[in-house]
Amino acid sequence: VALMQSEDRRVFDALRKARPAIVRAAELFRATWLAGRTSFLFGAGTSGRLAVLEAAELPPTFGTDPRRVVAIVAGGRSAVFRAKEGAEDRRADGVEGARRVRSGDLVIGVSASSVTPFVRGALEEARRRGAGTLLITASRSRETDGLADVVVRLDVGPEVVAGSTRLKAGTATKLALNQITTSALASAGKVFGPWMIDLRAGSAKLRDRALRIVGAACGIPAEDARRLLARARGELRTAILMGRTKERYAEARRRLDRAGGDLRKAITSKKR
Template identity: 45%
Template sequence: MTNGQWTVGQERGHLLTEQANPNSQNLDQLSPLELVDLFNQEDARVLEAIAGARLELAAAITRTAAALRQGGRLFYVGAGTSGRLGVLDAAECPPTFCTDPELVQGIIAGGAGALIRSSEDLEDRAEDGSAAIAHRHVTELDVVVGITAGGTTPYVQGALQAARQRGATTIFMACVPAEQVSAQVDIDIRLLVGPEVLAGSTRLKAGTATKLALNILSTGVMVQLGKVYGNRMVDVAVTNTKLHDRALRIICDLTDLSREEAGYLLERSGRRVKLALLMHWTKLDQQESDQLLAQHQGNLREAINALKK
């Protein structure tokens, strides 16, 4: 390591993610059922890895939610599978939580083309990671999550270094222990799933653990921001038939309204589930409900409780 970055071409065989798994040494001799059983056995390590990082994940949720409340943004940065997972999680936030597409963004080495075609050679350019941070005008209000299974990806290291220099909150998410690859970041998340069934193929356990961690991080942040009521996605974007049906079911489940009445209420609210619920429970009109929600940063429960006082 040099200044927190990995030297291209340096030996990586000692990394946990590159080691051979003793449980799969006869992988090419297994029957299909034996293969499935082995994968199932090894994938159990993923949940253990998430549990082992629970405190760091909780800290990441707290720091990120605080940053977004202050007008910051959340960026995921990665290459290959790690980058694709970050882009996927970011892309799911607008339909699930009705967030602005700019609020949570995925940055992948190679750009959009790398989502469908391998461009792993581009991960070796730390300067490109730094340039991506500069291009998005990252500031001290923002949070940058560097995702790299093996911890050594220069593109991610370059992005994190640039983010630190700009004062952003930095989070590192890797599947190797800190003694193998250190990281100078605010929150260091290690998802230690052990060697892969297919040696070095980090799209397997490492990818699964990363997907789970990102699910927890983004959903946890949105819960903290008041975009969930109970366990319902009350900020769901009603943009297609499936989501319209979900919106109606949420309203019906949380109120005594029929589906027809819920549909009428949803339209009156401008197809905003959270606003529709507040209008129904408080008997306020759309404008008054909107103002009340704004006073409580969009938190439905806080808005309702405020009227009870």
């Protein structure tokens, strides 16, 4: 355990070194999002499962349409639950998966170790179709430089169990994905301060979180937050604007629409 924890420090060193590339990757993801296009994540094995996790977590966190960020795993859906080691070698499957990609979309290749033929095929097909390309990899090979518009290289060094990229490489990849998607969507207006303002309150826990967000963002007690959220028809973003500007629902909705849904801009326009 001590050895693994010591080695895991290299994950954060790798992320710091890769920060400029991660920023460029976030800008590319943000531009794709704001253009109304789709981002596709391709990966095999651990990398594919990390891609699935990222795509699955964005809708409940940011209220995004699940069709806007899609994960495609080598070996298909069953490979999420049971390893299909040979699937990563099928370049044709990556090409086939990328045939649904359109010009202006973004293809993100996730390949924790060497770049698999599956991911390589997807990136090459994406380029042929006029899509943006991004590669996240722990490979130190410079051969990856020309594979994508942006390459995020995470040099975490050898694993404590040689070749087991679910360890440092997988951890670094997960953190890089977190940083890319979260910073991109936050700067696209999906976050206000530290708060998720488009979360889908589909459970008791999330309904309670929505109330706490409204209360904290508006500086009001829980019962007032509950009434405000009800008046806002459950719309978290609208409730915060109503609480900040003291406007009625219809007025707040019009202000949000004029601001293109940007809560900060809507609040600022009221103060002018």
